[in-house]
Amino acid sequence: MADSITPPPHAEPLLSLRDVRKSYGPREALRGVSLDVARGEFVALLGPNGAGKSTLFQLLTGLFNADDGSLSVCGHDIRHNSVAALAGIGVVFQQSTLDLDLGVAANLKFHASLHGLGGRRARERIADALQRLGLSERAGDPVRELSGGNRRKVELARALVHEPAVLLMDEATVGLDPASRRQLLDEVLALRARGVGVLWATHLVDEAEAADRVIVLHQGRILAQGRPQNLAEAAGTATLAEAFLKMTGDTVA
Known part of the structure; x- marks a missing residue:
């Protein structure tokens, strides 16, 4: 597993959200969410179903606009300079x-x-992405002939072709067997060595345990954030899973 890169003090974050709010009618999906992702940092956004993770990703990818607050990528505000902001993002959604x-x-x-x-530029990047993920020999195969794990690898390769600064992974391991899930997680963790900032949304605690920093999101609010072990210590529990249960009342995953 690759070591993460420690960002220099006071470095401008690649991804920055400040007091982001989003409602659907009377339901508040996000209630003043603020977070940062630095260069070479793997951040796990951990929350039960309905916590607001998918809504947050919809705002980050420009599918919807926030009701209030700011979202920026590499210093570009998504609302006012969406082309430049979205060019800095690669994304793998929950649904293929x-x-x-x-x-x-x-x-x-x-x-x-x-x-x-x-x-040539596109061909070289595609060849490099497929080689890195062990898919070079499947380059000409129809996607429908691939296993679920390899399809996810193709989506990851696609998200990285334009060399984004920030990678968004929205519950990307759903439906994968344990070995494929672990392999995909390891591939993404290795991106830290290339300086890519990662925001990995999940409801699975074991995935969050591999993160540099965990942000616990529940009912549209951030309850806590920090290193996995620090969160457990702050909650007075032995494990992150127990801390997550204590904070959210959700079933331990």
Whole structure:
């Protein structure tokens, strides 16, 4: 497992949210959320179902606008400079968005074109991404012929083709077997050595235990954040799982 990179003191975060709020009618999905992700930092956004994780990711990817507060990527405000902000983000959603009838490389090539990458530059980045994830020999295969774990790898490769500063992973291991889940997590953890900032949303405590920092989100509010062991100590528990249960009343995952 790759070591994380410690950001220099007072370095500007790659991803920054300040007092973000979002409601759907009378229901408050996010209630003043503030968080940062630094270069080379793996941050786990840990919360039970309905905590507001997916809403937060919808705001970060420009699908919806926040009712209040600010969101920025690499210093670019998403509301006022969305093109520059979104160019700095790679994302893997909970639900697959791959074209199952296209080949693996063709899916990546289409995504690269959306980011203005073509020709030799795109081919080199696609080849590099597939090689890094062990998919080079499957480049021409239709996505529908791949296992669930390999499909997730393709989505990760696609998210990284344009070399984003920030990677968003929204419950990306749902439906994977334990070995595939661990392998995907290890691949993303290794990105810290390249300076990529990662926000990994999950309801699974064992995934959050691998993070540099854990942010506990519950009912649209941040309850606590810190290193996994520090959160357990602050809650007066032996493990992060017990601390998570104590804070949220959710079932230990």
